[in-house]
Every structure is written in structure tokens, then in C-alpha cells.
Amino acid sequence: MVSRVAMILESFDSSVELSASEIGRATGIPLPSAHRILQELVRVGFLEQDEGSRGYRLGLHLWELARRNSTHLELRDAAIPHLERLQSRFRCIAQLAVLQGTDIVYLEQVGDPSSVPNVTRAGIRLPAVACSPGLVLAAFSSPDRQQEVLNSKKARFTDHTVVDKGRLQEIVLKAQQEHSVTVDGWLHPETSGIAVPVFMSSGTAIASCSVLVRSDSPGRNAIKEQLMLTGRELAKTIKTRRIGVPDSSLEMLKMRLRSLSSSRKIWPAPGTAAGPE
Amino acid sequence: MVSRVAMILESFDSSVELSASEIGRATGIPLPSAHRILQELVRVGFLEQDEGSRGYRLGLHLWELARRNSTHLELRDAAIPHLERLQSRFRCIAQLAVLQGTDIVYLEQVGDPSSVPNVTRAGIRLPAVACSPGLVLAAFSSPDRQQEVLNSKKARFTDHTVVDKGRLQEIVLKAQQEHSVTVDGWLHPETSGIAVPVFMSSGTAIASCSVLVRSDSPGRNAIKEQLMLTGRELAKTIKTRRIGVPDSSLEMLKMRLRSLSSSRKIWPAPGTAAGPE
Numbered sequence: 001m002v003s004r005v006a007m008i009l010e011s012f013d014s015s016v017e018l019s020a021s022e023i024g025r026a027t028g029i030p031l032p033s034a035h036r037i038l039q040e041l042v043r044v045g046f047l048e049q050d051e052g053s054r055g056y057r058l059g060l061h062l063w064e065l066a067r068r069n070s071t072h073l074e075l076r077d078a079a080i081p082h083l084e085r086l087q088s089r090f091r092c093i094a095q096l097a098v099l100q101g102t103d104i105v106y107l108e109q110v111g112d113p114s115s116v117p118n119v120t121r122a123g124i125r126l127p128a129v130a131c132s133p134g135l136v137l138a139a140f141s142s143p144d145r146q147q148e149v150l151n152s153k154k155a156r157f158t159d160h161t162v163v164d165k166g167r168l169q170e171i172v173l174k175a176q177q178e179h180s181v182t183v184d185g186w187l188h189p190e191t192s193g194i195a196v197p198v199f200m201s202s203g204t205a206i207a208s209c210s211v212l213v214r215s216d217s218p219g220r221n222a223i224k225e226q227l228m229l230t231g232r233e234l235a236k237t238i239k240t241r242r243i244g245v246p247d248s249s250l251e252m253l254k255m256r257l258r259s260l261s262s263s264r265k266i267w268p269a270p271g272t273a274a275g276p277e
Numbered sequence: 278m279v280s281r282v283a284m285i286l287e288s289f290d291s292s293v294e295l296s297a298s299e300i301g302r303a304t305g306i307p308l309p310s311a312h313r314i315l316q317e318l319v320r321v322g323f324l325e326q327d328e329g330s331r332g333y334r335l336g337l338h339l340w341e342l343a344r345r346n347s348t349h350l351e352l353r354d355a356a357i358p359h360l361e362r363l364q365s366r367f368r369c370i371a372q373l374a375v376l377q378g379t380d381i382v383y384l385e386q387v388g389d390p391s392s393v394p395n396v397t398r399a400g401i402r403l404p405a406v407a408c409s410p411g412l413v414l415a416a417f418s419s420p421d422r423q424q425e426v427l428n429s430k431k432a433r434f435t436d437h438t439v440v441d442k443g444r445l446q447e448i449v450l451k452a453q454q455e456h457s458v459t460v461d462g463w464l465h466p467e468t469s470g471i472a473v474p475v476f477m478s479s480g481t482a483i484a485s486c487s488v489l490v491r492s493d494s495p496g497r498n499a500i501k502e503q504l505m506l507t508g509r510e511l512a513k514t515i516k517t518r519r520i521g522v523p524d525s526s527l528e529m530l531k532m533r534l535r536s537l538s539s540s541r542k543i544w545p546a547p548g549t550a551a552g553p554e
Contacts, residue, residue, distance in 0.1 A: 001278040001282075002278070002318055002321060003317065003320075005279060005321075006322075010342065012342075016348055040279035040280065043279075044279060044280060044282075044283035045283075046283065057347075057348075058342075058343060058345065058347055060382055062339070062343040063347065064382060064400055064402060065287065065335075066339040066340035066343045067340065067399070067400035068289060068290060068400065070334075070335055070337070071293055073340065077399075098337070100337060105337055122344070122354075123340075123344035123345065
């Protein structure tokens, strides 16, 4: 049943709204079962149903729930001012990404998407091996994880994308020495990506700050230097706020667990609530 | 089963990580069943399990999925530059919120949370009747919805919070005339909220832009005027980008449905992928 719920929610991958029969076709779940599960998903707020068309959409409550107590999104909140400073100084696109298995997930992207030719945006997932944040995160993860990334399926986005394992291994080694990765034209022929690691005190990278700039833009060294400074500043912010991003795959990482001091549900203190008139 | 999945995911309301037995206690689901569902939730990526502690956390995949093709989050993306301009001009906190039932949900909040005494943040839910965005959204929703909001349970956050239905009704009437609501000290004694509607072409408010400022801050009229301009500009952006925020509860709203032209999954065009070495 859990897998059916997951299949139904996953079926909204390219449409805002789906009918019950479209969901049935996409998931292979027989229509009577699909109808029953859909009604339950509406009841718990994971889906919303349009009163007119009777079609289904992902519910806002799913997003509320997913945001709640996520250390990843605390990390995102901490990074936004740093990304905005980078963006406003260099008119680039500034991004924050984390490693999930052999993929990276972009937690945030700041800047006008039309300013630099670009295929990424917040919330999407890319093969780590195909982009600068992925390679810099591979460079500073465990040896096993690094090999998994280097052995993962390669995808050639443009003529410039490197898919040769030997060359990728060299890029990772260089990243370990230089604490940054620059790739030119891998995801879009006219765009370069520059990424740096954001270190936990353990020496593991928990995230990557990166920028996208036009490949012909001048002053890339200045951008890289500022980006490295941003990575160190964000690491300090993370340490100060005691944000820990757990990743069960980062074996080196010993997570100190903690409860958030304040719940995200906001209600007055007990005893102060007035009843309905 | 769907309700058990929902109960498990909801149980992460004040803790980043929970053990299986804590989840069992919080949900009332017997431990053997809880264990089975938890393993399935890990398998589909809705939860993550720490390799060391064996505790569970909300999975980043849940957030990825919830973000996908959400018109609410398209609205948020469209609003961010507008909120940032407000914030940088007035050093206030700028927010975007939508009505969900008789609550409002904050889709975004821009600005340093420590700059204005404040209890809200992105992703949280508040009774609409207790804050300026909620009242302005009630003023420009259907008569039935407006009454539901006015009849909903009142909560006194501070001594200043208005909980009298007659006075709330007056505020809503005034909002309809003035296209804005200002409340002083309702959520925090030292803070004022000013909210304006963001209209769809139908004349329904689909969201509210609002700011939080210190109650004693000068130039509030200038802020309100700029906020009203921001609301109109965001409405234009929404129209240009053809963003429709469906809300089955807004009976006046006839949603034009559409599929997104581009999926959020990014992979090269078929035939261009290189296999693993």
C-alpha cells in the first residue's frame, strides 16, 4: 500500500492536475483501488481535488509536512543570504545542493533564471557525476561513496560533458587539492559551473555552494575566490546555528541529534486561547 | 493504511529524528505494523533512516515530490523578487501567504528573522482570523468562506489580538474598501502586520503579500503604499506567467488547467546518454 501511495504521488511528475483514470493508467493501479486511495489521500491533505473538474493535484499540506523539521531546509534557510550576496555581486545564478546517493538535489537557486542559460532549478535532481556540485561533493565524501558516484550512469548533456571515468577521477582528485570544481559547458554549452564544498567540522562536505556564469564571462577567478569565502562563511553559520544535515550515506559523519527547540506549529501558550464566540 | 502513513509523517512535528518506538507511541500504531510501514517509507524515500542511531527522519525526496508541479510554489517563485525588493527597501520582513480552509499557510518569508520580533516563518500555518494576511484573504474570498473564517476558533496570541467577531467583521469590511489590513501587536506585542491581496483577473484574491514591521517604526504609510503596488505587480507577473493557484474552496475561481511544458526531472534527450564505462 505504501508503494501505491508513492506511485500515485510520483505520477504528478509532469502534470499539475491528473484525473483518476490518468493516475490509474500511469500507476497500473486498478481504478476502483485507485479511487479509494485517492479519496484517502485527499482526506489527509496529500492531494487536493478540484470541485469543478474533479481532477487531483498535489496538496500544499504535503509541502508543509516535508518542510517541517528538515535539517536540509534549515541549511537552505541559512544559505539564502549568502547566495543572495553572491548573486547580487556577480549577477550570476547561485545554488545550494546536497548529495543524495549518486544524485545531487538542488535545495535552492537564487538569481534570474533567464540571466544565464541554465537547466537547473530548486527542487530538481541531477546525476552527481554530471555537474560541478556533484563532483565537489564526491571529492569530500567517503571513498566508497566517491566510487559509487564515479561508477554511476553517465549522461552526456552537451558535447562538452565529460563521461570518461578516468578524466572524472582526475577532476575529483584536483577538487580535493583545490577545494573547488569548475566545469565548462557540461549542462548547457554556454554556461560554466563553479562549485565549492561546505564543510562540517568533521571535514566531510555536507553541501555545495555553486554558481552558474556564462562561459565567456570575465573575472571568473574573482568569482571563484568569493565563492570559496562564501563556502567557509556558510560553514561558520551552520556551526553557529548547530545545523546538522544527516546523511546515512556519509559514513564519516557522526550526527549529533537534537530536537528543535520550537515547533513549527504556532499557537498561543496554553490557557490564553479564547473560544469561538 | 493511508491514514497510518499520514500519522507517521505527521508525528515529525517537533522532532527531527524519531525512533520506531517513539513513532509507535505518537501514532498508536502497534510496533510490528509500525516497523513494517517505516521500512516501506524508507524504501520509497519518504523517510530516511540513520545508519548509526537507526532513528527516522523525513526524507528529502518528500520535499522534492511536494515541490513538483505545485502552482503554489510557482507562485512563491514568482513572488520572491517582489518580496526581496520590499525587504531591502524597508528592512522589514516580507511574506507571501495563501488561504487553506480557515488557516493561512506562509509560502515564503524574506528578511532577517531577528530584525522584527516575529513568530512566523515559511511553511507554517496560522488561524486566518489572527493575522493581517488571513483577514485580507477572507475579505476577498467567497461569502461562505469569509463566514467560515470569521466563525473559526479564535486564538489570543497577545493582549492586542482581536477575538470579537463583530470587530473582526468590521476589519474585513474595511479591508474590502481599502484593499489592505493593518493589525498592531496581534501575534507579537511589538510588531505590526500589513497585508494586501494579490488578485486573479477574476477579482478573487489568490494570495496575500504582507510585511512585518516594528509597531513604532515610522513611515508606515509609505510601506503600505509600496506594498499595494507590490501586490498589483505580483498580480501582473502571475497573469504573464499564467500561474493559476487552484483552491477548491474558492468557488468563484475557475481554474484553467494546464500541464507544465517542462518536467522537473532533467535528463538529456533520448539517444544522447552515454552508458556507464
